[in-house]
Amino acid sequence: MNDNIKFVQGNEACxxxxxxxGLEFYAGYPITPSTEIAEHMAVRLPKLGRRFxxxxxxxxxxxxxxxxxxxxxxxxxxxxxxGFSLMQExxxxxxxxxxxCVIVNVMRGGPSTGLPTSPSQSxxxxxxxxxxxxxxxxxxxxxxxxxxxxxxxxxxxMAETYRTPVILxxxxxxxxMRERLEIPGPEAIPVVDRLRTSVRAGIDYHPxxxxxxxxxxxxxxxxxxxxxxxxxxxxxxGFPSSNPGVVHGLLRHLTDKIKNNVGNITRxxxxxxxxxxxxxxxxxSSARSALHVVEHQRARGERLGLLxxxxxxxxxxxxxxxxxxxxxxxxxxxxxxxxxxxxVKRAVKDPERVVLANRIDGVFITPTDIKNILRLIQGxxx
Amino acid sequence: MIHSPLPQTDYxxxxxxxxxxxxxxxAMKFALRALGEKTMLVIPxxxxxxxxxxxxxxxxKVPVLHTAFATxxxxxxGLRAALDMRGDTETTVVAWxxxxxxxxxxxxxxxxxxxxNEDFIYVCYDNEAYMNTGVQRxxxxxxxxxxxxxxxxxxxxxxxxxxxxxxxxxxxxxxxxASIAYPEDMIRKFQRARELxxxxxxxxxxxxxxxxxxxxxxxxxxxxxxxxxxxAFPLYEVTDGVRYTLNHDAEPPLPVRDYLSVxxxxxxxxxxxxxxxxxxxxxxxxxxxxxxxxxxEEARA
Numbered sequence: 001m002n003d004n005i006k007f008v009q010g011n012e013a014c015x016x017x018x019x020x021x022g023l024e025f026y027a028g029y030p031i032t033p034s035t036e037i038a039e040h041m042a043v044r045l046p047k048l049g050r051r052f053x054x055x056x057x058x059x060x061x062x063x064x065x066x067x068x069x070x071x072x073x074x075x076x077x078x079x080x081x082x083g084f085s086l087m088q089e090x091x092x093x094x095x096x097x098x099x100x101c102v103i104v105n106v107m108r109g110g111p112s113t114g115l116p117t118s119p120s121q122s123x124x125x126x127x128x129x130x131x132x133x134x135x136x137x138x139x140x141x142x143x144x145x146x147x148x149x150x151x152x153x154x155x156x157x158m159a160e161t162y163r164t165p166v167i168l169x170x171x172x173x174x175x176x177m178r179e180r181l182e183i184p185g186p187e188a189i190p191v192v193d194r195l196r197t198s199v200r201a202g203i204d205y206h207p208x209x210x211x212x213x214x215x216x217x218x219x220x221x222x223x224x225x226x227x228x229x230x231x232x233x234x235x236x237x238g239f240p241s242s243n244p245g246v247v248h249g250l251l252r253h254l255t256d257k258i259k260n261n262v263g264n265i266t267r268x269x270x271x272x273x274x275x276x277x278x279x280x281x282x283x284x285s286s287a288r289s290a291l292h293v294v295e296h297q298r299a300r301g302e303r304l305g306l307l308x309x310x311x312x313x314x315x316x317x318x319x320x321x322x323x324x325x326x327x328x329x330x331x332x333x334x335x336x337x338x339x340x341x342x343x344v345k346r347a348v349k350d351p352e353r354v355v356l357a358n359r360i361d362g363v364f365i366t367p368t369d370i371k372n373i374l375r376l377i378q379g380x381x382x
Numbered sequence: 383m384i385h386s387p388l389p390q391t392d393y394x395x396x397x398x399x400x401x402x403x404x405x406x407x408x409a410m411k412f413a414l415r416a417l418g419e420k421t422m423l424v425i426p427x428x429x430x431x432x433x434x435x436x437x438x439x440x441x442x443k444v445p446v447l448h449t450a451f452a453t454x455x456x457x458x459x460g461l462r463a464a465l466d467m468r469g470d471t472e473t474t475v476v477a478w479x480x481x482x483x484x485x486x487x488x489x490x491x492x493x494x495x496x497x498x499n500e501d502f503i504y505v506c507y508d509n510e511a512y513m514n515t516g517v518q519r520x521x522x523x524x525x526x527x528x529x530x531x532x533x534x535x536x537x538x539x540x541x542x543x544x545x546x547x548x549x550x551x552x553x554x555x556x557x558x559x560a561s562i563a564y565p566e567d568m569i570r571k572f573q574r575a576r577e578l579x580x581x582x583x584x585x586x587x588x589x590x591x592x593x594x595x596x597x598x599x600x601x602x603x604x605x606x607x608x609x610x611x612x613x614a615f616p617l618y619e620v621t622d623g624v625r626y627t628l629n630h631d632a633e634p635p636l637p638v639r640d641y642l643s644v645x646x647x648x649x650x651x652x653x654x655x656x657x658x659x660x661x662x663x664x665x666x667x668x669x670x671x672x673x674x675x676x677x678x679e680e681a682r683a
Binding site for chain 2: 029030031032035038039042043046052054056057082086112113
């Protein structure tokens with residue numbers, strides 16, 4: 001009997017992965033369909049001598065993890081729909097103050113209360129632009145529980161590497177569905193630890209002065225170095241500044257540190273793309289139906305392929321352009337009104353080749369839904 | 383023919399989708415009897431947002447604004463202002479929220495609203511945890527409770543927030559507790575709240591949750607009565623934030639253990655824990671009695 005093989009919900013897979021990645025602090029607030037993440041954390045963290053706090057709302061949840069992370073502990077929160085909306089100010093703060101943390105959004109139907117128990121992928125653009133002001137963001141996703149595990153660890157790694165909040169966009173189907181999960185052995189997946197400054201105590205430490213490789217070593221807040229942290233535009237000491245040169249440099253740094261590293265951040269999977277004349281692009285639970293269609297139609301001799309995106313922001317424009325270069329048709333499969341379709345159209349030459357196969361009615365998109373679109377494109381009718 | 387001093391017209395129909403034995407549905411039934419037809423309900427995310435049911439089977443016969451979780455106090459403020467501008471002083475605006483939406487996420491909006499002395503009735507039906515998402519602790523969850531986010535030996539080790547005292551401290555015209563086990567008292571308080579137009583009125587209604595408290599559904603009212611008889615949930619009113627009136631003396635009180643030990647959520651408690659909780663109940667009761675004693679004679683009637 002292998003204890004490392006479990007039959008769990010995606011939400012629990014996310015919890016196990018976060019612990020694997022070294023999570024020490026969780027703050028959250030109940031909201032369907034993400035609540036199981038908080039519930040499992042409430043059981044698991046105290047047993048490991050780490051901290052779980054149930055907060056009084058989502059504004060508090062994200063601000064608590066910002067405080068814990070700054071003070072030297074890996075931290076995350078999880079939420080859904082309306083809770084993610086409430087978190088936007090704190091998310092922007094974490095971006096501005098460059099504080100690594102992970103925010104899981106188990107997407108449900110919106111806007112507002114929407115469809116709390118139904119799947120959706122309609123927060124993709126909110127993840128990108130929910131925060132006011134110019135900024136860049138990392139948003140990841142996953143289509144099965146093994147990938148949930150890997151992408152959760154990747155989320156923590158990216159947060160630590162780029163000193164930034166990372167959003168993990170799961171959806172109701174992934175969060176609640178039960179399937180097999182094999183917990184990888186220690187060190188099977190690399191874990192990026194907190195990069196701490198080598199500046200000795202008592203020596204002037206610059207929290208916002210990047211090293212030559214662009215990374216910013218941290219110093220646990222309140223320990224060896226005294227420094228300032230603010231959501232105001234700030235200089236390399238962290239003190240407020242409205243100096244145009246400083247502000248310009250700060251905003252460029254916040255976006256460039258992510259945009260310039262698209263290649264390191266991007267994760268994707270591909271199926272039968274070598275000779276595909278029709279390329280399906282999908283992510284999250286939708287990619288499961290898309291893969292089914294591809295394998296089914298392949299068996300009938302149709303040259304279909306699937307590009308599954310596991311990182312949505314920064315959008316991998318180069319990757320999508322390359323993989324779609326020889327495709328006659330590109331079908332984006334997602335449960336929204338075309339949020340990633342828009343990005344795909346910007347990525348490829350001849351955007352008129354790109355069509356959307358979607359559902360927005362709270363019902364999981366099925367292979368039949370996709371096949372109907374495929375038949376229309378092929379001129380066969382439904 | 384029913385001979386009762388209580389109003390008999392129901393504005394809540396049968397066929398709601400609450401769990402069997404739900405105390406929150408009992409609370410709504412009696413509240414609407416007292417409040418009458420000219421009532422508008424503001425309901426944030428809570429069990430009642432679901433219990434009301436879907437069209438065409440909705441169980442409520444009054445207009446409902448189902449608003450965002452944090453916002454019952456704010457949305458009710460807007461409704462009231464608009465009614466006033468239309469010259470409608472007859473309609474009562476009632477915010478109807480659970481303990482999470484009152485004690486936790488909705489506290490800021492409610493505190494803001496009652497500081498402005500907004501002219502509405504705010505009702506918190508208190509089932510002492512987030513029941514709609516599957517029993518997570520709230521700041522209304524009592525000391526000693528196991529929930530899904532206070533599991534095992536990490537059961538809740540902090541006290542329940544005293545919400546009536548918090549709003550009494552805002553010096554609002556009327557704040558009171560009520561229980562589904564004492565419908566005459568509850569209906570009187572709703573009627574009094576309705577008549578006290580012109581300012582904020584807060585009603586804290588005890589509402590048993592058999593599902594979340596792990597008790598048989600037929601014990602709903604009995605447990606609510608035990609909460610009063612053991613002084614765990616005293617029935618009292620506060621006028622203008624300072625004049626306290628006790629509505630039920632529970633003399634002699636039953637030991638709080640009688641109330642706790644019949645509920646699955648407290649099954650893990652030891653004798654020491656019971657003793658500690660009894661001391662808290664006694665302390666709170668003494669404090670309440672001293673506040674009642676401070677009130678002028680006429681308020682104690």
